[in-house]
Amino acid sequence: MDLVDLRAVVADPELHGDAAIATARSLDRACRELGFFRLTGHGIDPALIDRLAIEAQAFFDQPDEVKAEVAMSTAGAAWRGWFPVKGEITSGRPDRKEGLYVGEEHPSDHPRVEAGTPLHGANRFPPGPLGPTVLEYLDAIRPVADLVMRTIAVALGLPARWFEDNLTAEPTQLFRIFHYPDLPDNETSDEYGVGTHTDYGLLTLLLQDDQGGLEVQRPDGTWFDVPAEPGVLVCNIGDMLDRLTEGRYRSTPHRVRNTSGRSRLSFPYFFDPSWDAEVVPLPLEGSPPADDGERRWDGASVHAWSGTYGEYLTAKVARVFPELFASVRAGRGSGDPGSGDLR
Numbered sequence: 318m319d320l321v322d323l324r325a326v327v328a329d330p331e332l333h334g335d336a337a338i339a340t341a342r343s344l345d346r347a348c349r350e351l352g353f354f355r356l357t358g359h360g361i362d363p364a365l366i367d368r369l370a371i372e373a374q375a376f377f378d379q380p381d382e383v384k385a386e387v388a389m390s391t392a393g394a395a396w397r398g399w400f401p402v403k404g405e406i407t408s409g410r411p412d413r414k415e416g417l418y419v420g421e422e423h424p425s426d427h428p429r430v431e432a433g434t435p436l437h438g439a440n441r442f443p444p445g446p447l448g449p450t451v452l453e454y455l456d457a458i459r460p461v462a463d464l465v466m467r468t469i470a471v472a473l474g475l476p477a478r479w480f481e482d483n484l485t486a487e488p489t490q491l492f493r494i495f496h497y498p499d500l501p502d503n504e505t506s507d508e509y510g511v512g513t514h515t516d517y518g519l520l521t522l523l524l525q526d527d528q529g530g531l532e533v534q535r536p537d538g539t540w541f542d543v544p545a546e547p548g549v550l551v552c553n554i555g556d557m558l559d560r561l562t563e564g565r566y567r568s569t570p571h572r573v574r575n576t577s578g579r580s581r582l583s584f585p586y587f588f589d590p591s592w593d594a595e596v597v598p599l600p601l602e603g604s605p606p607a608d609d610g611e612r613r614w615d616g617a618s619v620h621a622w623s624g625t626y627g628e629y630l631t632a633k634v635a636r637v638f639p640e641l642f643a644s645v646r647a648g649r650g651s652g653d654p655g656s657g658d659l660r
Contacts, residue, residue, distance in 0.1 A: 318533070318543060319347040324358035326464050332471045344465075345472035348554055352569035353533050353543070356522070356550040359461045361454075363548055369454050370526060370547075372447040373582055377415065377496040379443075387441040389418060389638070395430075395438025396634065402498060405637050408512035413500060413575070419451055419492040429592070435631045436491070437592075455492055455586070458522060462488075462588035465520060465552065473562065473601065480519070484596070489518065489589040489626065496582055497530060497575035510573035510581070516555035517633050518589025518626070523551040528581040534570040556619040557589065557596045557626060563605030564620070592627040 321343050325336035332338060347354035376384065381401055389398040397418050403411035419440050423430050429437040442448030466485065467477040476482075497510040510530060525531065529545035533553075543551055559568040575581045590596055598620075608618050622629060 318351065318541075319343065319354045320549075321347065321354050321356055322358040323356055323360075323461070323464065323468075326468050327358060327360055330464060330467065330477075332467060332477045337468075338471065341468045341471040344468050348469065348472070348558075348566040351533070351535070352559075352567040353551065353553045353571070355544070355546070356461075356465070356552050359550055361457045361461065365450070365454060365457060366524065366548060368446075368450050369524075369584065370582060372445070372450050373417075373494045373496070373584075374580075375445075376417070376443055376447050376494075377580075377582075384415075384443070387417075387443050389441070392438060392441050394433050394435050395420075395423075395441075396436050396638070397438060398441030399443075400638075403508075406639065407509075407514050407637055410508050410512050412512065413503065413506070413508050413510045414495045414497045414573070416496065417494045419455075419494070421455075421490050422452070434592070434627070436489075436627075436634065451492065451494070454584075455490065458586050459490065459588075461550070462520060462522060462586070465522070466588070469520075469558070469566075473599065475599070484590045484594050485519070485588070487591045489587075489592055489630065491587040491589070493585050493587075494582070495585070496580060497528075497573065499575065499578060499580050503574065504576045510575045513570050513572045515559075515568040515570055516553060516587065517557070517630055518555040518587050519558045520588045521553050521555060522586045522588065523553075524548075524584040524586075525551060526582045528575065528577040528579055530573045530575045530577060530581050531583075532572050532574065536567075540572075555587070555589070556629075560596050560619045560622075561599050562601060563598045564607070564609065565601065565603075565605060567609065568619070589630065590626040592625065594626050595624070596626055 325340050329337040384399045387398045389396060389400050392398045399417050402415045405412045422440055423437045466480040470479040471477050525545055527545050527547050531543040532540045533543055534540050554566050554568055556568045558566050608620055
């Protein structure tokens with residue numbers, strides 16, 4: 318997996334210089350060949366990363382009944398808060414992880430909150446320092462996401478700020494903290510920490526601890542382990558960037574199995590199109606590759622789909638939290654979040 322140093326782009330955020338353009342070429346190669354790459358030189362304070370890990374571990378070390386005080390089921394359509402081990406479903410099987418779902422802080426008078434739009438609302442943080450630290454981390458990683466998307470824009474022959482001007486003026490930002498416990502049968506179970514899937518949006522920036530467990534599928538169908546390097550961001554492109562490029566950049570299947578003998582923490586940040594954006598293919602040169610819908614966990618083609626990104630995301634999240642989705646839908650009547658395509 319390619320290792321890309323972002324320092325030239327941090328120093329030249331409009332990508333005018335040769336060094337920044339060379340970084341764009343490196344990113345272009347990584348996105349075309351695998352759809353995953355490792356990122357250094359991002360500039361996020363290591364002390365902030367350490368605090369985030371320490372405070373997250375302290376939260377997950379508590380009994381379930383304490384964590385349940387901020388359960389997702391108490392957040393309604395906002396879908397924020399804690400869920401227990403095996404409370405999320407991927408590829409039709411429960412995941413061997415627990416997690417805390419976070420998003421942008423939306424005030425109660427935000428139009429989408431008032432409308433009951435899924436994934437909008439206030440966060441459900443536990444008492445203590447974790448919530449403020451998470452929000453501080455989100456403030457630190459958002460500029461990194463913007464810079465990576467500028468680099469990708471230049472790699473595709475677009476103006477550096479094309480995504481900001483057309484798709485991410487008000488991006489959908491979601492953040493997760495996942496804890497993969499050391500269950501005694503992790504190595505032999507047919508359940509994964511996270512089952513095989515692709516990510517939904519534009520870009521994922523993943524922070525890991527030193528335990529490992531992330532596996533990525535190569536184009537030939539084989540799998541390999543991603544190095545566990547604290548402080549190095551593992552980046553992968555999502556379904557919407559696959560759709561934009563008509564498959565020139567692939568959203569690559571990946572999964573997690575924790576066989577380290579210890580608990581594992583990971584911190585994925587999802588940087589996605591604006592909620593109401595319609596994602597249509599870019600006018601790129603050359604013929605696109607064949608559709609790869611058959612190898613996806615749900616068999617669905619990102620190129621056959623149409624609609625807004627919010628509809629796409631709602632449909633996907635509804636499939637990984639079916640019981641929560643059903644309860645929210647029951648409470649909303651005709652205005653439920655299931656009005657889109659739930660294939």
